[in-house]
Amino acid sequence: MQTDAEAGGEFAGNACYNLIGDPAAMRCCIKTQAVIPVSEDARSKIIVGRVPRTTCHDEGLDLLYPDIETHHADVNRMKQSMQAG
DSSP: OEEHHHHOSOOOOSSSEEEESOHHHHHHHHHHTOSSOOOHHHHTTEEEESSOOOSSSOTTEEESSTTSOOOOHHHHHHHHHHHHO
């Protein structure tokens, strides 16, 4: 698991946690290995790509916890796009 900035290529400046890697492994790590509990607010803003970003759009990205409500504009835009697609 890496941040998008560590993985090379494009990185997002959206005030979210932009991670690259396996979503199932990330959920397991957050649930079992976090030193302090990860809040719902923080989990609602985790955006995952399986491979490093090569463009500045949301194609190939998913929300790690799409069912958690948030007021974050970028996350809600992604949710709307997922529902429309």
